[in-house]
Amino acid sequence: MAKKTTETPMTIPMSKEKQKSIKKLYSGGVPSLRGTIIKIIFLALIDAVAVSVAFVLLAQNQWIALVVLLAVLVIVNWLYLRPAGLPAKYLAPGVLFLLAFQVYVLFLSTTTAFTNYGSANNGDFNQALSSIVDGNNEPASNADPTSPTYNADFYDVQVVKNDSNGQYAFLMTQANTPLASPTDTPAPNVLVGGPSENLRQLQPTDFTLSNTPNDVTASMQFDAIAAKGYTLVKDPTKLSGAEQDKLSNFHILLDPNKRFGQFLMANDLQNAVPYNLTMVWDEKAQTLTRQSDGAVFKPSTDGFFHINGNLKKESISTGWQVNVGLKNFISIFTDPELLRPLGRVLTWTFVFAISSVLTTFVLGLAIALLFDYEKLRGKKLYRSFMILPYAFPGFLSAYVWRGLFNTDHGFINTTILGGLKITQHLPTGDIHMMIPWLEDANWAKLAVLLVNLWLGFPYMFLITTGALQAIPSELTESATIDGASPWQSFRLIKLPLLLVSLAPLLISSFAYNFNNFTLIYLLTTGGPTLPEEINAKYDAGGTDILITFVYKIAFSAGKGRDYGMASAFSILIFIVVGGISLISFRRTKALEEMN
Amino acid sequence: MTATTDYSLIPTKRATTPLRWFLSTGWRHIIGLFLILYAVFPILYILSTSMIGSADIQNTSALFSNVTFDNYWALLDFSGKTMLRVTADSSGAAGMVYSDNPFDLWYINTIIIGLTTSIGSVFLSALAAYAFSRLRFKGRRGGLLSLLLIQMYPSILGLVGIYTILSAVGRVFPVLGLDSSLGLIMVYMGGSLGTGTYLMYGFFNTVPQEIDEAAKLDGATHTQIYYGIIIPLVAPILAVNVLLSYIGTTSDFVLASIVLTKPQSQTLAVGLQAFISDPYSKNWSLFTAGAVLAAIPIMGLFLYLQKHIISGLTGGAVKG
Incomplete structure (x- = not known):
């Protein structure tokens, strides 16, 4: 008799008690205390992780991601705290992953198909511009002090650590400023700057010169080896490879306000050499000028800089991402x-x-x-x-x-x-x-x-x-x-x-x-x-x-x-x-x- | 008269002569032996090559002609690096050089990524399969259909999107970005619903509904039914699914090669390629030893579970 009831529950007249048990059958039963506690612990864990993630997003101004995260969090809590909606509780975990890594991926693929996104066009306009300007340079002059073309904007470098933020920086003494002794005046020009701080000049009271001359061949040169607020790094080659790479490739802008201006680079972490730009950016005219021949490149609709903005003329190989409409699809059938x-x-x-x-x-x-x-x-x-x-x-x-x-x-x-x-x-x-x-x-x-x-x-x-x-x-x-x-x-x-x-x-x-x-x-x-x-x-x-x-x-x-x-x-x-x-x-x- | 020409079909009690036995059964064994040879020779070959000293690699044609376990020890030194023997060939100098190919790390990465992904994705798809099999709701049919379609979407085609997502996420959370196991696991889990649910849905349907209905009447909650009744009943199937998912995950080359670029974070499928970029160089015997080590656990499990795997393969189309 009981078996028959379960098969066709609605057609047989039944007592109120039985009706209640049937209702239970289709609602998923009365939650046990243990089950509820486990559920709340799980939800609390998820919420805790999500909230900490949210703070990171907040700190990095990732607003869209933050909104999506909070929306998902609210939905998940709502799904599992309400008594009804049993199927959603079983489907939600898988569906979340599915949405993030399949549906969204499909969406991204679709939108990418209408752009020129690729290794040549992988960022926005400013990223392309930075990459072009920073990538086209040459040392301004000879760094050999005995050479006639020896340049005075050449610096002896010490790697130091900024005590206030723990980041590395360069302590730079202008070369070719001979002194009789470390206490001789005028004191040499000493600068400090690096990846985390703009270049600035130090007052003579803020640094100490070495007691032993650095350069014995040309003239007596005493380098700054200590500065207020900085700790000297005795052997920069002992820094991590990534840190060394970051420092040796860093462009120290001579004018911090001019993003695309002249800079120094300390490739060997011992000497900083001025570099000249071979592609000069004109902010007002929005053009790039090639120094070697004076060619003027203008940003064009295809996501590249072309000479005079003419699509048929020479272009710079680095570009930025733009929408190209159906161009990719047309190429497939015509190229x-x-x-x-x-x-x-x-x-x-x-x-x-x-x-x-x-x-x-x-x-x-x-x-x-x-x-x-x-x-x-x-x-x-x-x-x-x-x-x-x-x-x-x-x-x-x-x-x-x-x-x-x-x-x-x-x-x-x-x-x-x-x-x-x-x-x-x-x-x-x-x-x-x-x-x-x-x-x-x-x-x-x-x-x-x-x-x-x-x-x-x-x-x-x-x-x-x-x-x-x-x-x-x-x-x-x-x-x-x-x-x-x-x-x-x-x-x-x-x-x-x-x-x-x-x-x-x-x-x-x-x-x-x-x-x-x-x-x-x-x-x-x-x-x-x-x-x-x-x-x-x-x-x-x-x-x-x-x-x-x-x-x-x-x-x-x-x-x-x-x-x-x-x-x-x-x-x-x-x-x-x-x-x-x-x-x-x-x-x-x-x-x-x-x- | 023609009907009686095939004697094998007529029940007889005639004594079997060797000739008769050969004509009916024996030749099958002979072909069978050849087939066994065909099926196993590449496997025997790598087993043999893995035991050859690297100096002999280029002029050894007989299988198992000399046996040494040097290659295995070189791989399993757990220094995070792999010893790469420089043979006395062109330069004439023999010695040990450490390469940047940490086989042991690849092995560990593979196991971690494979296990987490397979268990996680079977967990996710079992939950979904339970909903599709036992609960009735709006969009159930549509959901199953879309899963079938998504299953047909080759994941390679989503590479650009996955790459974009992971590099964006990695800028904020490096642990979830490119070059992280966790990021790759998340991507794999995203595909789990598409591949696993439909298979498991079929198996859940074979568990009689009366069992959980009876439990419901006795006051069991849906979680008690799911974890206490259904899951134990389908446990062997879940194990097979974990194995198949593990094999699929650890065999994946494309996604892993895009996401994992540093040698230390790679899996066997990606990393072992470094050994064979130059076949028959000093790395080839190392590679074969690595291949043997990588294959042994999978093949063992496969043979152990073969009955279940075969029923899983044919269950859908062939009721045999």
């Missing part, structure tokens, strides 16, 4: 530099994905049929061996096969093929050589397919074995009685049934291989580079599939990163893959089972 490799890459992507599914399926099926024999002993042992390639971590497999396929020392060429040489006909004469597995585009394609066969056949073996066992034996038995040969009963009965049940898995295997980044990238990095493509704008090797090609556009170190273009590709691929998936899902039962 010949992109279309040429793209056609080849797309063809190979399909060939690779389809052949991978076919070869692995045929081998897997053959093995499944081979072992699908009742009297065969040791099936479990065979299966354990067969799944080894599947159990072996995929990234390692790719690396291992890369070694196996090595032309000169690889196990395949030296041992399995026993040093077999092939003959290649070249205009200069025939060459006998071992098979250049990963160095020749065609051999590399074969190698990729062979490796994927090894990686993929165990999976196909497992799923076809499962599917074969699911076919009722009466079917094949009756076919045999009706006179069908084993081949006929396989081709006409087993295979069609197998294909019906395995179709969804074969489709997803195709989709997986279509985007099989790990195999291609780790085995061949998409290479080898084709001889005719060495100077191409976009790097597309002989085995590059679409996804590795896009990855190279976005992240390849050599040819410059183009995030905008890569994002535009990403969107197109998602539309294609998502479309194919939607259609194939509609054809499977996946949707019906959800109800």
Whole structure:
């Protein structure tokens, strides 16, 4: 009786008490004291962490992040403190991560696709300007005191630590101010400045000169070695590498108010040398002038400085991020530099994905049929061996096969093929050589397919074995009685049934291989580079599939990163893959089972 | 008459002669042995290479011709660096040089990132799967559908976005930014709902609903039902999911290579690449030793759990 009630609770007349218990059934029960305490402790912990994070955001003026954080915090507390809304309590943790790292990422990719974001354009206008001005400089003059071009704006440097903020700074004594003794007057010009403080002159009362002259060859030079409020760093080479880098590359502005003006740099942390700018920024006219030839660069709409703002004329390679509208998408369909490799890459992507599914399926099926024999002993042992390639971590497999396929020392060429040489006909004469597995585009394609066969056949073996066992034996038995040969009963009965049940898995295997980044990238990095493509704008090797090609556009170190273009590709691929998936899902039962 | 040609299908009590045995079963074993060879030779090869002294690496063709464990000791010295043997080749000078490739740190990083991610993401997706399987709410169908779609979104395509997010976050909180394990773990967890929920949803559905309804009538709260009844019942499946997620996470090259740039923070998948950028150089035998060490725990677990894994693979499409 009780069982029946739980199955159809609403149709049977019941007592008030029972109604109450039914209501409890659908509300999630009365919370226990222990549960409530645990819940409150958890919420308190989350709130505490979030609030401390909020203070950091507040201190750094990250207003948008702060608002988002507080909104999420309020929502989370509300979700878990109210009695209703049970599903949300179970879904919220996962959904939060999903929103942050998938949905928001998708959104970012989409917006990036409409910009020129890349290694050349990775910041805003001011960042680009700083990078250009700071990056174009040359030492103002010779730092050798014996040279006729010796410059007086050359300083002897001591690294000191500012006692008030603990940051490092430079204590600099102007060179070429000879004195008879440290107490001689006028005292030399002594400056202090560094990453955390602007350059300023010290009064003679605020510093102490060394007792021993620094420079004995030219003239008696006494350097400041102590200053009020600073502690001398005896051996700057003992500072951390990062700290040394920061100091030795720091631009000490001679005029702190002029951001893009002349500066000193103490590369060796012992001498500070003045540098001249070779690109001078005119704040009023908003132009950059190249000192060597007087060329005037103006900021242009494409996110670069061009001569006189003319888009067709020379530009500076560092730019800033701007919206370019549909330019990236249009390039994909019109840029010949992109279309040429793209056609080849797309063809190979399909060939690779389809052949991978076919070869692995045929081998897997053959093995499944081979072992699908009742009297065969040791099936479990065979299966354990067969799944080894599947159990072996995929990234390692790719690396291992890369070694196996090595032309000169690889196990395949030296041992399995026993040093077999092939003959290649070249205009200069025939060459006998071992098979250049990963160095020749065609051999590399074969190698990729062979490796994927090894990686993929165990999976196909497992799923076809499962599917074969699911076919009722009466079917094949009756076919045999009706006179069908084993081949006929396989081709006409087993295979069609197998294909019906395995179709969804074969489709997803195709989709997986279509985007099989790990195999291609780790085995061949998409290479080898084709001889005719060495100077191409976009790097597309002989085995590059679409996804590795896009990855190279976005992240390849050599040819410059183009995030905008890569994002535009990403969107197109998602539309294609998502479309194919939607259609194939509609054809499977996946949707019906959800109800 | 043709129907009787296939003798194997007719139940007989005839004595099996060796020839008959060979024609029906024996040849399967012979092919089977060849297949075993095919399946294991790359694995045997790296096992063998990992035990070769680096001086012999370029001219050893027979497997297991000389066995030494030097490569393993070089990797496992726990100094945070990896010894890299310079062989007496071109320069003629042999000696020890420490490289900047801390294998032991990679191993530890891999385990930390893999375990945290797999346990965390199975936890998250199990919670969601429970909601989808047991609770009825608005948007349930739509939610499941969107998860299916998101699952189809190749994570590589989101790299630019992930890179942007992590570098922005890292400027404020370095522990969550680029080059941090925690940041990478968060990114992986973001993908967990897409990959894990749908699989687990299927398994949760196989647990009879009557069990938790009975518990509800006895006054159990939903958390008691979830942690006390459902989770113990699906524990083996959860273990398999943790394993699969662990394998997936630790095999990931792309995301990890973008996020982790410093050698000390890298995982095996990213770091080991440094050993093989020049195949058959002095690093190749070190790499193979590293590969063996990296693969052993995963393969062991895989073989141990193979029954569950296979049922998980085929459960969706094949009821076999």
